[in-house]
Amino acid sequence: MNIYALSSGPGISGVAVIRVSGKNTKDIIIELSRSNLPTPRVATLKKLYKYNTDELIDECILLWFPGPNSYTGEDMAEFHVHGSRAVIDAIQTSISKLEDCRLAEPGEFTKIAFQNGKIDLMKAEGISDLISAETEIQRKQALKIMEGKSSKIYDNLRNILIKVLSKIEAKIDFPDEDLPIEILDGIKADTAKALADLERLLDDQRVGERIREGFKISIIGPTNVGKSSLLNHLANREVAIVSEIAGTTRDVIETHLNLDGYPVILSDTAGIRDSKDEIEKKGIKLSLKNANDADLNIIVLERKSVDFQRFLSALSQDKNIIVVNKLDNIDDKINEEIRKLNPISISVKENININLLINEIKKKLRNKFISSNDIIITRSRHRDNIEKCIYHLKTFQEKNSEEEFDKAAEDLRLAVRHLGLIVGKVDVEEILGSIFNDFCIGK
Numbered sequence: 001m002n003i004y005a006l007s008s009g010p011g012i013s014g015v016a017v018i019r020v021s022g023k024n025t026k027d028i029i030i031e032l033s034r035s036n037l038p039t040p041r042v043a044t045l046k047k048l049y050k051y052n053t054d055e056l057i058d059e060c061i062l063l064w065f066p067g068p069n070s071y072t073g074e075d076m077a078e079f080h081v082h083g084s085r086a087v088i089d090a091i092q093t094s095i096s097k098l099e100d101c102r103l104a105e106p107g108e109f110t111k112i113a114f115q116n117g118k119i120d121l122m123k124a125e126g127i128s129d130l131i132s133a134e135t136e137i138q139r140k141q142a143l144k145i146m147e148g149k150s151s152k153i154y155d156n157l158r159n160i161l162i163k164v165l166s167k168i169e170a171k172i173d174f175p176d177e178d179l180p181i182e183i184l185d186g187i188k189a190d191t192a193k194a195l196a197d198l199e200r201l202l203d204d205q206r207v208g209e210r211i212r213e214g215f216k217i218s219i220i221g222p223t224n225v226g227k228s229s230l231l232n233h234l235a236n237r238e239v240a241i242v243s244e245i246a247g248t249t250r251d252v253i254e255t256h257l258n259l260d261g262y263p264v265i266l267s268d269t270a271g272i273r274d275s276k277d278e279i280e281k282k283g284i285k286l287s288l289k290n291a292n293d294a295d296l297n298i299i300v301l302e303r304k305s306v307d308f309q310r311f312l313s314a315l316s317q318d319k320n321i322i323v324v325n326k327l328d329n330i331d332d333k334i335n336e337e338i339r340k341l342n343p344i345s346i347s348v349k350e351n352i353n354i355n356l357l358i359n360e361i362k363k364k365l366r367n368k369f370i371s372s373n374d375i376i377i378t379r380s381r382h383r384d385n386i387e388k389c390i391y392h393l394k395t396f397q398e399k400n401s402e403e404e405f406d407k408a409a410e411d412l413r414l415a416v417r418h419l420g421l422i423v424g425k426v427d428v429e430e431i432l433g434s435i436f437n438d439f440c441i442g443k
Contacts, residue, residue: 002028003112004095005104006088007442013083018091019442021109025075028098029064032079032091038064048079051094058087072109073116107436110443114424121424122151124436125379129212131443136261141211141375150376151423153201157194158419161393164190165412188397191412195393198386201376207369208378210295214256214263215365218291220315221300226325229348230300231255231268234358252290260358262365267294291315296364298357300325301343303334319368321360327352382422389418 002022008015020028029037031051038044046062049055061080070076081087095101107128114124126145133139144150164187210216219227232238235255253268267290270283291297297320299312312320324338327347334345344360346353377383392415399408420426 002098002101003104003108004028004092004101005109005442006092007078007109008083009440009442011083012085016081016083016088017442018079018081018088018095019076019104019109020079020095021070021072021074021076021104021112022100023075024098024100025064025077028095028101029062029077031098032094033062038062040064040066040069043080048081048091049094050090051097057090057094058082068116068118071118072112073118074112104441105436106441107443111436120148120151122154122422123148124424127443129378131440134256135258135263137211137370138263141208141378144375145378150378153376154419154422155425157197158416158423158425160190160194161412161416161419165409165416168409168412191393191397195390195397198390198393202383202386202390204375204377205369206377206383208375209380209383210369211263211375212378214265215296215369216265216267216294217296217298217361218267218269218287218294219298219300220269220287220291222302225300225302226348227300228253228268230298230323230325231266233348233351233354234259234266252286260362262362264361288315295319295369296321296361298323298361301335301338302326303329303338319364321357321364323357385418385421389415392418 002020002024004018004020006016007019008017026037032048033046034049035046038046041063043061043063045059047059048057050057058081060082063078063080065071065076065078067074067076079091081091092103096103107124110119110124110127113119114121119127123146126142129142129145130139133142167183167187219231221227231253235257252270255266257264257266259266269287269290292315297315299315299320300323303324303326322338322341322343324334324343324345325348327345328350344353344357346357348354377386392411396408396411396415399411417426
């Protein structure tokens with residue numbers, strides 16, 4: 001079967017790219033262009049015609065990639081055409097009328113590349129992350145995954161365990177032969193090192209997942225101190241309702257932001273105060289829960305705020321940024337208890353010192369989470385398989401006497417399998433759908 005899709009995304013554009021892959025790609029090129037195949041990997045000007053007629057659709061730049069030296073490993077072509085909806089529809093309609101041609105599913109080009117051994121599973125995920133990257137830090141992380149450093153780490157650990165497994169299986173095959181003491185010691189040393197390396201990978205504060213999904217920042221504080229105004233200002237749009245009436249915000253309101261290159265999920269929460277309103281009390285409870293779950297809290301106060309210690313003491317101090325809003329109200333004197341907290345004084349209304357707040361947010365995130373460039377785990381799928389691998393390695397260590405090697409071998413096989421699942425070195429059909437469905441059509 002041959003597949004085709006618009007790879008440059010929907011909408012009117014100067015140039016659109018339609019990609020085709022499959023064993024009949026040559027025939028598709030010849031049929032649409034009514035000419036011979038162009039020189040491989042050389043941009044060539046061609047006219048394209050409607051299927052089975054002499055009606056011209058467009059002039060395009062055609063790129064022809066014979067397999068296996070293509071992105072998918074199959075014969076592949078790219079038609080760079082003018083990006084109107086009419087041109088795209090006419091070309092795709094003509095392709096669809098050819099034998100064994102159908103529209104590609106999301107991520108199918110990359111899935112074929114994986115199945116043909118052009119890329120491993122982690123590089124496929126890196127490609128998906130790069131396409132989805134909205135901030136600079138997400139782009140850099142995706143590129144590092146695509147470069148293959150993470151895959152090499154998993155492959156090396158997997159190869160160590162495979163060698164250990166081969167020695168144990170040799171013992172099972174020849175039960176009358178005793179393993180030399182140096183081999184037994186090597187088995188213990190290699191599995192212990194692999195276990196330590198895996199546990200070290202897990203001890204990463206989930207930085208990779210945080211970068212990929214966004215750092216969670218909660219705006220919390222008393223009523224009417226400007227929390228919703230701050231959210232709207234940072235988002236540069238009206239996300240939350242702003243009112244002089246206290247208690248307007250009842251639920252947690254979230255928005256995704258690119259905060260100077262940092263991916264952020266910013267939450268506005270209900271104002272903290274004593275209330276008899278049941279709905280508002282539930283909102284306040286949600287506020288405190290959101291703040292406890294967040295990676296960082298922006299605690300917004302006014303100069304005259306007095307009732308803030310109660311909820312401040314309930315939050316982790318190392319992830320708090322204290323902000324005093326309404327700097328423009330010069331008649332108000334700052335509370336001495338607030339002054340001791342070294343707050344950042346801002347005015348959302350007058351756009352004063354907002355840059356200082358953004359810099360402090362970046363500093364906090366960088367110091368707490370991004371202290372290393374060696375980010376290996378970027379998805380919960382990776383973490384889940386590492387945790388299962390560690391479990392089976394620990395079970396193996398409990399059994400690794402010569403008498404129990406037949407039972408221990410199965411635990412080691414399972415540990416090897418879970419490392420293989422991360423990079424796609426075993427049968428991974430059960431997880432391919434969930435990975436490639438995240439792609440856009442045409443990639």
